Amino acid sequence: MKIAVSSQGMSLDSEMDPRFGRAKYFLVIDSDTGQFTVHDNTQNLNAMQGAGIQAAKNVVDLNVEAVITGNVGPKAYAALKAADIKIYLCEKGSVKQAVDKFQAGQLSNAGQANQEGHWV
Amino acid sequence: MKIAIASGKGGTGKTTVATNLTYMAAENKEQVAYLDCDVEEPNAHIFLKPEIKEQRPVVRLIPVVDEDKCTLCGQCGEICQFSAIVLVGRKVIAYPELCHACGGCKLVCPAKAITEKTREVGKMEIGSSGSIHFIQGLLNIGEAMSPPVIQAVRQAAPEDIPVIIDAPPGTSCPVIESIRGADYVVLVTEPTPFGLHDLQLAIEMVQALGLVFGVVINRADSGDDKVLDYCRNNAIPVLAEIPDDRQIAEVYSKGEMICEALPEYQQLFKLLFQEILQQAGVHVG
Structure with missing residues (x-):
């Protein structure tokens, strides 16, 4: 399955980005083959508002089934849920470690947003 | 004639200046309108004590x-x-x-x-206090954007009488919505580094909007002379200096008007009103 992980860098050894909407990059990893693609999120990183919504739209458009990130707010949560994307929360570590934890069933599925909305 | 009272920094005394200015402008039962555009926390009603006669939703x-x-x-x-x-x-x-x-x-x-x-998204309340027409906006709790409520308040303002607008602090959209089209803007500041810094931001804003403005220094003898020097060096009129008087703070904390409780200050606000009219080019009879 394809999983999007919020990342501070462009490789599997990069630290995860704890932010979803304003993550630096998304790495989309095929958990079956280990292949991955890098997607720049700078545009949302610098957005005045709606960063979480647009980031959610982007990962949905990348046809992922799940997202691994540190935090997710109510608007991004609503958008990801509308597209039936599963959200897994991982506090820290590299992108690879996050995916390993996910595959070992160690990450919990976020039943709701774990952050308040941010206002401009 | 629309006079907007604004400031960069919060807590400099906008409402104090706006309400007392209105009080003196309404001396001798002159018709004046007061618009509280600080819709996130309108508090002028505490001082002007209007009787609210009508409430309208803002949608x-x-x-x-x-x-x-x-x-x-x-x-x-x-x-x-x-x-x-x-x-x-x-x-x-x-x-x-x-x-x-x-x-x-x-x-x-x-x-x-x-x-x-x-x-x-909010409400608008309309009422009066003597010859003062009072309108205030109230943004609903949890709403992020106040400009629509401010716009509604400004549109409800009576024409052909002086209008005094109490703007929110800062230099962002809500302030611009409050002061846009004003004939004169009074920037209230305090003689501190923060006061000066935020005054400079506010001046940039009013200049960008092409508005005529002057400065009122509140708690005038409490800090340094940098605000005064800045105004002098940039040919910005200082309309009034309100002293750092403990009595003013006491009166304010009780929700009373300075001009009512401390009549010795009536002259200051009366002169301020005349100065504004003169600066704005209104003929004083």
Whole structure:
């Protein structure tokens, strides 16, 4: 399955980005083959508002089934849920470690947003 | 004649200046309008004690998507600069609290799947206190955008009598909505480094809007001379200096008007009003 992980860098050894909407990059990893693609999120990183919504739209458009990130707010949560994307929360570590934890069933599925909305 | 009272920094005394200015402008039962545009926490009513006679809701239009008509083209989300409507997967989601009510999504929808409905974002209260016409806006709790409520308050202002506008602090959209089109802007500041810094931001704002303005220094002898020097060096009129008087603070903390409780200050606000009229080029008879 394809999983999007919020990342501070462009490789599997990069630290995860704890932010979803304003993550630096998304790495989309095929958990079956280990292949991955890098997607720049700078545009949302610098957005005045709606960063979480647009980031959610982007990962949905990348046809992922799940997202691994540190935090997710109510608007991004609503958008990801509308597209039936599963959200897994991982506090820290590299992108690879996050995916390993996910595959070992160690990450919990976020039943709701774990952050308040941010206002401009 | 529209006089807006603004400041960069919060807590400099905008409402104190605005209410006492209004009090003196309404001396001899002159008709004056007071607009409290600080709609996130309007407090002028504490001092002017108006009798509220009418309450009106302030509404905005938000999009409603008919899922049966929607073709999932995503054009609504592409035109929205605020991510208030977005196509995710096979669904269009709207976020009413982010919507600026431009109607763009409705216009571009090729399937005519978008209609608009009203949503209350705040209230407006209209009343009077003697010869003062009083209007205040109240943004609903949890709302992020105050300009629509400010706009409604300004549109409800009576014409042909002096209007005094109490603006919110800062230099962002709510302030611009409050002071736009004013004949004169009074920037209230305090003689501190923060006061000066934020005054400079406020001056940049009023200059960008092409408005005529002057400065009132509150708690005038409490800090340094840098605000005064700055105004002098830049040929900015200092309209009045309100002293750092403990009695003023005591009167304010009880919700009383300075001009009423401390009549010795009536002259200061009367002269301030005359100075503003003169600076704004209004003939004083």
